Amino acid sequence: MTDGQLVVNLVIILIVFFMAAFFVAAEFALVQTRKSALESVLESGSGNRKKLLRSLKMVQNLNEYLSTTQVGVTLAGIIMGWIGEETIELLIVDALKITPIASSSLHIAGAVLGILLLTYLEVVLTEIVPKNLSIDKPMKMMMAVVTPLHYFHIIFYPFVWLLNVSAGAIIHLMGLRPADESDDVLSQAEILRLSRNAVSGGELDKNDLLYMQRAFDFNDKIAKDIMVDRTSLEVVDITDTVKTVINNYLRKGFSRFPVVANNDKDKILGYVYVYDLIRQAQVDDTIRVSKLLRTIITVPEVTPIQGLLQQMINKKTPIVVALDEYGGTSGIVTDKDIYEELFGVVKDEIDDVSSEYIIKADDGSYRVSGKTTLYDFERFFRTRNRDFDESDSVTIAGYLLENYKVKLNDVITIGQFNLQIVEFNRNYIDWLKVTRHSEEKTVQQPPKV
Known part of the structure; x- marks a missing residue:
């Protein structure tokens, strides 16, 4: 081989290396680029619209264009x-002539080393590198x-068409169906798995994944899964007076009560709303609740909660009765029960104080934030302290600082509770340890202000 021919061959090799790398990169870019990602960029109006439309067409006709890349690689x-x-x-043989290897063995050594070197270069430069680039930056x-692949596809289309038709015929003969782009549909589990990967990769917010999981679960649940069971149901009788039900409200805290006949939970006639009761009590609290009865709808306990919510919206009612297979009351479902399936537990005024402020420890004590209001402290521990009513302070920390000269680890007794200051920073009480004290145990109190 002449020197001129050697140079020409080296140039051809470089071109072929580039060509092979291009088609491998194109193949993995086609597979990795999602149709939804291209559509999002098109909708945003950014990027080269012509290239994006061509790319979208290629992704939608994946088999055809993958065959084009295979032709190029081949x-x-x-x-x-x-x-x-x-x-x-030839290059290796020339390089080995300076070694003591016998001339009869040079070609054998050159052939072996040539295959190894060429294989190494092909795998690294035309396979691994372009593959990793396409997987890491598929859109780029x-x-x-896209443009070179588009024209290569046009030039070799007859050959690509022949390959696809031939392959399809062979697959049909095997009793199988050729793959179609429409088959690339993800299940819920796959969507969630991809979303978890997106969260770990920083592309998706963790709360978005949480709401997505709840939305999927939402569609799979029925009224029975979220209802308040009849055994836990608080009802009032149709013969009860407004005054009686208001007293019930003050004890239980529920703003709505199902109304039954003869105290039978299988005979729910409607419900009463505390606003109506209080307004009526200003006029006459001795009348029966039958005069304030609101309509309540019933649904089978197997009703999907998505359909149940739609019925509640259409009927403009925040509460429904779930019936069992025999027509008896199985439980009730409120709008709050449904919202909590999507957004998690939503505490309202009748619920316990937020767990961010009062935390129960394993030893039975409580870790209480100094920001806890005096009212929430009384409500959580079901106690009443007259000194709290007379104090101008709003929070428990403010009350202690107003009335005592406190320092870290001091213990103050209030009623049946010992309050130990466990975190005291910049003259403010951050956290307290609260325990119920025994009457016979005496605790040394800090001096009062």
Whole structure:
């Protein structure tokens, strides 16, 4: 081989290397680029619209364009095998002439080393590197390869068509159906798995994943899964007076009560709303609740909660009765029960104080934030302290600082509770340890202000 021919071959090898790398990059870019991602960029109006439309067409006709990349990779491999091996072998043989290897063995050594070197270069430069680039930056690589791939596809379309038809015929003969782009549909589990990966990769907010999981679960649940069971149901009788039900409200805290006949939970006639009761009590609290009865709807306990919510919206009612298979009351469902399936537990005024402020420890004590209001402290521990009513302070920390000269680890007794200051920073009480004290145990109190 002349020096001129050697140079030409080396140039061809470089071109073929680039060509092979291009088609491998195009193949993985096609597979990795999502249709939804292209549609999002198109909707936003950013990027090269012509390239994006071509890319979208390629992704939607994936089999056809993957066949095009395979044709390109195959052509590059044929050319490389035809020219590359001989050229690399010749270069290695020339390099080995300075070694003491016998001339009869030079060609054998050159052939072996040539194959190894060519294989190494092909795998690294034309396979691994472009593959990793396309997997890491699929959209950027897609924009880089789409135009050349488009024209290569036009030039070789007859051959690509023949390959696809031939492959489809063979697959039919095997009793199988050729893959179709429409088959690429993700299940709920796959969507959630991809979303978790997006969260760990920083592309999706953790709360978005949480709401997505709850939305999927939402569609799978029925009224029975979220209802208040009849055994826990607080009802009032149709013969009860407004005054009686208001007293019930003050004890239980519920703003709505199902109304039954003869104290039978299977005979729910409607419900009463505390606003109506209080307004009526200003006029006459001795009348029966039957005069304030609101309509309540009933649904089978197997009703999907999505359909249940739609019925509640249409009927403009915040409460429904779930019936069992025999027509008896199985429980009730409120709008709050449904919202909590999507947004988690939503505490309202009748619920316990937020767990961010009062935390129960394993030893039975409580870790109480100094920001806890005096009212919430009384409400949580079900106690009443007259000194709290007379104090101008709003929080428990403010009350203690107003009335005592406190320091870290001091213990103050209030009623049946010992309050130990466990975190005291910049003259403010951050956290307290609260325990119920025994009457016989005496605690040394700090001096009062």
